[in-house]
Amino acid sequence: MRISSSKTIIALTLYGLALGASICTAGPSAAPSKDVQEKPAPGSPGDTLTREDARMAYLVYKLLDKDGKIIGADIKRGAKLFYQNCRPCHGEDGRxxxxxxxxxxxxxxxxxxxxxxTFWYQMNFGDEDRNMEAYIDEIAVDEMRDIAAYAQTLP
Ligand code: HEC
Structure with a gap:
């Protein structure tokens, strides 16, 4: 558990650093304007975020409202996906x-x-030491959004 939390913190911290760095270099004195306009697309060569940082940033900047609830999820679909993918180990009620x-x-x-x-990090990247699988290459990100939203409704 300690391991997974610190991984999450590291991922978020690195993202903060990457964001800070990109804000700094976006200043008018830091780089010629053509570099500023052409920001590399996520995952493209030149993008400085790691896959983990990008995935954590996606959660923080795209999926959460100010109360930490997931935005725009299809909870019914999340329930179905949870049933298919997570229930075999975590149980129908996740307990x-x-x-x-x-x-x-x-x-x-x-x-x-x-x-x-931590939930999001573990679902995406797993934890080999604890036999939790990584789902980043198995489940689409919008489906993960739905699973996470459904998971928030479990007891
Ligand atoms: C093959 C069995 C298996 C499947 C399938 C599985 N998990 Fe896990 N999961 C585990 C095990 C084992 C752990 C580690 C439990 C421990 O630390 O004691 C774990 C841990 C986790 C944690 C970590 C919680 C924490 O405190 O760090 C999360 C979150 C999680 N799973 C979510 C999911 C979700 C969401 C799915 C479905 C997409 C899923 N798991 C599917 C076995 C599984």
Whole structure:
């Protein structure tokens, strides 16, 4: 658990640094204007964000409202996708696997509500040491949005 949180923090911190750096270089004195206009597309050569940073940034900047709830999700579809992909291990209500027993039990539901960045990071990039698979190459990002929104409704 400690590992996964620190990974999330690192991902968010790196994103902050990358964002800070890009804001700095966007200043008029820092670079000729043609460089400023041609920002590299995410994932293209020249894009300085790692895949992990980009995925975390997508969560923070595109998917969350100010209360930390997911915007624009299809929760019904999320339920179906959760049933297909996550239920076999985590259980129908997300409570079959208990995380973090030391500090009191955490399940899919309260993880998604209380610590969505960790939830999102784990769903995307997994955790080999704990046998949680990475889904970034398996599940489309809009489907992950729906799963995360559904997960926030679990007990
Ligand atoms: C093959 C079994 C398996 C499947 C399928 C699976 N998980 Fe997991 N997941 C695990 C295991 C094992 C852990 C680690 C539990 C532990 O630390 O004790 C885990 C951990 C997690 C965590 C980490 C929580 C934390 O506190 O860090 C999240 C979030 C999570 N899974 C979400 C999902 C979602 C969403 C899906 C479906 C897209 C999914 N999992 C599918 C086995 C699975």
């Amino acid at each position: 079959r696997i208990i995380f973090n027993q030391g500090r009191g039990p955490e399940f899919i539901g309260n993880k998604a509500r209380d610590d969505l960045p």
